[in-house]
Amino acid sequence: MEQSSLFGDGVDIDTETPASTDTAAPADARAQAAARAAELRHELDYHAYRYYMLDAPEITDAAFDKMLVELQQIEATYPDLVTPDSYTQRVGGYVSEQFTPVTHMARMYSMDDAMDLDELDAWLQRAEDALGAGSVTYTCELKIDGLGVALTYQNGTFVRAATRGDGTTGEDVSLNVRTIKDVPMHLSEPALAHMGADRERTIEVRGEVYMPKGSFVRLNEEADAEGRDPFANPRNAAAGSLRQKDPKVTARRDLATFIYAIADTDPLHVHSQREFLDWLRSAGFSVNPNVARCATPAEVHEFCAQALEHRGDLDYDIDGVVVKVDSFQQQLDLGFTARAPRWAIAFKFPPEEKQTVLREIRIQVGRTGVLTPVAEFDPVTVAGSTIARATLHNIDEIRRKNVREGDTIIVHKAGDVIPEVVGPVLDKRPADSVDWHMPEVCPVCGSPVVHEDGEVAYRCVSIDCPAQLKERLLHWVSRGCMDVDGLGDEIVDKMIAAGLIHDVADFYQLTVDDIAGLDTGRVYASSNSKKGVKKGDPIPVGLKTAEKIIAELNKSKSQPLGRVLFA
Numbered sequence: 001m002e003q004s005s006l007f008g009d010g011v012d013i014d015t016e017t018p019a020s021t022d023t024a025a026p027a028d029a030r031a032q033a034a035a036r037a038a039e040l041r042h043e044l045d046y047h048a049y050r051y052y053m054l055d056a057p058e059i060t061d062a063a064f065d066k067m068l069v070e071l072q073q074i075e076a077t078y079p080d081l082v083t084p085d086s087y088t089q090r091v092g093g094y095v096s097e098q099f100t101p102v103t104h105m106a107r108m109y110s111m112d113d114a115m116d117l118d119e120l121d122a123w124l125q126r127a128e129d130a131l132g133a134g135s136v137t138y139t140c141e142l143k144i145d146g147l148g149v150a151l152t153y154q155n156g157t158f159v160r161a162a163t164r165g166d167g168t169t170g171e172d173v174s175l176n177v178r179t180i181k182d183v184p185m186h187l188s189e190p191a192l193a194h195m196g197a198d199r200e201r202t203i204e205v206r207g208e209v210y211m212p213k214g215s216f217v218r219l220n221e222e223a224d225a226e227g228r229d230p231f232a233n234p235r236n237a238a239a240g241s242l243r244q245k246d247p248k249v250t251a252r253r254d255l256a257t258f259i260y261a262i263a264d265t266d267p268l269h270v271h272s273q274r275e276f277l278d279w280l281r282s283a284g285f286s287v288n289p290n291v292a293r294c295a296t297p298a299e300v301h302e303f304c305a306q307a308l309e310h311r312g313d314l315d316y317d318i319d320g321v322v323v324k325v326d327s328f329q330q331q332l333d334l335g336f337t338a339r340a341p342r343w344a345i346a347f348k349f350p351p352e353e354k355q356t357v358l359r360e361i362r363i364q365v366g367r368t369g370v371l372t373p374v375a376e377f378d379p380v381t382v383a384g385s386t387i388a389r390a391t392l393h394n395i396d397e398i399r400r401k402n403v404r405e406g407d408t409i410i411v412h413k414a415g416d417v418i419p420e421v422v423g424p425v426l427d428k429r430p431a432d433s434v435d436w437h438m439p440e441v442c443p444v445c446g447s448p449v450v451h452e453d454g455e456v457a458y459r460c461v462s463i464d465c466p467a468q469l470k471e472r473l474l475h476w477v478s479r480g481c482m483d484v485d486g487l488g489d490e491i492v493d494k495m496i497a498a499g500l501i502h503d504v505a506d507f508y509q510l511t512v513d514d515i516a517g518l519d520t521g522r523v524y525a526s527s528n529s530k531k532g533v534k535k536g537d538p539i540p541v542g543l544k545t546a547e548k549i550i551a552e553l554n555k556s557k558s559q560p561l562g563r564v565l566f567a
Contacts, residue, residue, distance in 0.1 A: 030081075033074050037081050040071040060414040061319075061348075065113055088339065099171035099243070102162035104150055105204040105263040109167060111322070112340045114347045117301065120323070123345045124297045130342075131330050138294045139273040140303040143320035143346055144258050146210030147239045149177065151259070155200045156187040163242070164206075173242055179251035180209065184284035191283035198267035205285065207259035211238040212315045215254035216385070233385055233413075234317050256316075259285040265328055272326045293326060304347050311349065317383065320348040351412035355425060356380040358409045361392065361436050363443045365467035367475050369459040371438065371449060373398060375409070375421050383413045390419035394456045395438050402426075404433045442467075469503075470496060476504045481567035482556040486549040491541065494518045504567070507553055515546035 047064055068088070075082045082088070114120040127136055148164035161177035162170035177183055192199040211219070211234040219237055220230040231237035241253035259280050262268070270276045274293050281287045290307070294300045304321045311318050324344040325331050331343040356377045364372045372391060379388040390411060392398050401423045403409060408428035414420045438458045440449055447462035460468065473492055477484035484507075495501045500514055518541045 030078055033078050034081055037071060037074045037078075037086075040067050040074070041083070041086055043067055044071065060418055062115075062414065065115070099163075099173060101165075102150075102160065102170050102172045104162065104168060104170060105152070105202070107167050108148065108150065108164045108170075108206060109336060109341055110339050111344060111346050113320075114345050117304075117347075120300070120304070120345065120347045121297065124300065124323075127325060127334070127343070128297075130334060131325070136330065137272075137326040138300055139277075139324045139326045140292045140294055140300060140307075141260060141322045141324070142288055142290050142307060142314075142318045143322050143348075144208040144210055144288070145233075145235045145317040145319045146208035146258075147235070147242055148206065149173070149209050149242070149257070150204050150206050150263070151177070151183065152202060152204045153187060154202050156192045158183070158185045159202075171243070175247040176242055176244060176250040177209075179247050180255045180257060182256055182286040187283045191279060194269065194279060194282070195267050196269065198269075201267040203267055204263040205259050205280065206261040206263070207257050207285075209238050209242050209255055209257050210234065210316050211241065211253065211255055213317070214315060219253065220385075233383065257286050258288045260287065260322075271328055273324050273328070274326055276328075294323075308349055311352070318349075320346050322346050351414060351420075352383050353410050353412045353422060354380045354382050355408055355410055358403060358405060358407045358421070358424075361398070361403075361405055363439060364391075365442060365444050365460055365465060365471070367468055367471035369461060369465065369468055371442070371458045371460060373436075373438070375403070377409060377411065380411065382411060382419070387411065387413070387419040390421050392421060395458070396456050398436060404429070404436055406430045406433050466496070473501060473504060473507075476567045477507070477556075478567075481563055482559050483563070484549070484552045484556050486545065486552055491515075491518065491549075494541075508557070510550065510553065512543065512546045512550055515541055515549055516543045517541070 044064070044067055047059055047067075071086070072088050075086065075088055114123055128134075150162050150164065150170060151158065152160040152162075158178070159174075160172065161174045161183075162172055164170055178185070195201070213234060216231070216234040216237050223230045231240065237253070238255060241250050241255055244250045244253075260277065262276065265276060268276065268279050270279055274291075277287050277291060292299070292303045294303060300323055307318070307321050322344060323346075325334065331341070334342040336342060356379075358375050358377045360376045361373050362376055364374050366372060372393065373395070374389055375392050376389045379386050381387075392401075392403070401421060403421060403424050406429075407424040409424050410422040412420055412422055438449065438451070441447065442449060442460035442462065442465060444467040445460065445462050445465040447460050447465060449458050450461050451458045462468075470492060473496070474487075474489060476482055477487040477492070487507075492501070495510075495515075495518065498518060500510060501507060
């Protein structure tokens with residue numbers, strides 16, 4: 001196995017399910033399948049919109065993939081249920097209206113995933129069967145957890161950058177990409193010379209924009225100091241930074257790229273992925289050094305194992321390995337499905353797991369009064385960010401996982417995003433540990449807790465519970481409802497404490513002065529932070545932020561009825 005570094009880079013491929021030829025299925029079974037397919041298409045569209053457009057996923061990648069596989073299976077069984085707008089027939093992604101749309105030179109495909117070694121082996125076997133056993137060489141690359149981007153060059157000069165969007169049309173983010181230091185504005189003369197007579201042709205290279213872990217930590221430290229909500233992970237931070245309306249903001253975010261694909265290889269006169277990566281390096285692009293050319297499935301396995309072992313040593317997030325058929329001719333022979341290449345697959349890593357100590361199980365009261373137990377544990381860094389709490393959902397989940405206060409527990413991020421308690425390390429359980437029980441009274445207002453037979457939920461029934469009030473107010477201004485940017489958990493807390501808001505109508509009675517003087521609860525860390533302000537002084541919300549919040553509240557008055565009803 002030729003290998004230039006520790007391991008390699010990642011992407012996805014298609015794991016096709018052969019279409020069934022059974023057309024004699026009972027009518028009731030087909031009707032049920034049709035209803036379920038419609039439901040899955042709706043759910044997939046909704047969650048794809050939240051992931052690609054809002055950079056605010058509500059479910060894990062694994063949960064999304066599970067729904068997609070179920071829809072693929074239904075459509076394979078009933079081919080007549082396939083619709084042109086089905087998620088199985090298109091590339092994931094959305095195009096924002098705030099940027100100019102850009103049509104890609106060629107479609108930017110999605111990739112299907114191999115969630116374990118058995119699925120990876122099944123894909124490797126299909127490639128060997130289609131191309132001839134022993135005739136296939138693979139290129140393995142690390143799967144960068146970032147935002148897809150396409151860079152266009154004319155006669156060797158940068159002319160445009162666009163997000164992947166829906167695969168056919170992306171968002172023009174050229175001004176922002178120009179601020180990324182490792183994106184060349186002009187290709188090197190040796191790379192252009194290699195193109196010969198085709199040097200003046202337009203080329204479109206593709207890759208990922210990502211945020212290094214160190215930059216992510218600094219960005220969230222700045223957000224904390226300024227009273228802003230932190231980003232959940234480096235991928236969301238990179239996506240939000242690339243979509244800034246002001247390129248100066250993007251320039252301060254310290255983004256970087258890895259390039260690994262191209263719309264059309266013909267002008268480059270290269271014949272394999274490995275030759276293409278060499279050309280990209282010679283042209284001045286940032287190419288991930290962890291690439292391996294593997295001659296056998298066993299070498300592919302070895303590369304994946306090394307990548308998983310060393311993922312924590314990298315200054316950027318990866319969530320798997322992309323395995324590609326190296327030969328471009330063989331890639332052409334294998335072709336594509338409706339949404340993905342048959343010549344590549346993404347082997348997805350299991351979530352990174354860490355051990356920590358569960359100090360307390362606290363109760364969180366939601367807007368409908370439901371009591372949710374939340375695990376609070378010693379802070380631990382997992383998948384690029386520090387976590388110290390995770391929901392335990394309900395008492396049944398606590399019993400199923402058999403977790404207790406004082407336990408050493410295993411935690412991970414489901415889909416590398418959402419913190420989750422996997423379970424206890426039983427041989428480290430304290431001798432005096434006891435089972436945990438739901439409280440009989442609300443820990444916030446002291447009202448009785450009600451538990452109906454046959455229900456999992458325990459509820460605080462007091463309509464005056466302060467916790468419910470806060471959650472109702474936060475729900476009103478949340479992104480999926482009235483979408484009032486700037487009104488997060490902390491500032492709403494301060495408004496309630498100051499007696500400024502008691503219900504949602506009070507938001508629209510607020511003035512700039514009401515908000516500007518609120519204490520954020522933070523203090524200046526340096527005597528040089530602001531003229532006339534000493535170290536240790538509190539940080540008020542401030543006039544500019546208050547004006548922005550009032551403007552957002554006024555804008556929310558124009559939200560459509562559906563959002564108002566949901567709020």
